[in-house]
Amino acid sequence: MQLAVAKxxxxxxxxxxVGDFYANKGYQVEFLTADEQLKAQQPPPKTQKKRRSAI
Numbered sequence: 001m002q003l004a005v006a007k008x009x010x011x012x013x014x015x016x017x018v019g020d021f022y023a024n025k026g027y028q029v030e031f032l033t034a035d036e037q038l039k040a041q042q043p044p045p046k047t048q049k050k051r052r053s054a055i
Contacts, residue, residue, distance in 0.1 A: 008037075016041050 008016070015038060019029045023043035031042040 008041075012038050012041075019043055 012035070015031065019031060019041075020043055023029045023046075026046070028046050029043045031039055033039055
């Protein structure tokens with residue numbers, strides 16, 4: 001519903017939903033597009049946990 005209010009096309013809404021699905025599964029998702037409005041909706045990059053070195 002929020003995507004319709006933002007006046008996104010059905011294609012952009014589908015791409016965002018698929019991107020969110022894979023991001024929730026733990027994949028790093030990047031939308032390769034020249035469309036800045038769609039690029040702004042890509043899921044945030046996955047943060048890496050800091051590893052402690054074994055000394």
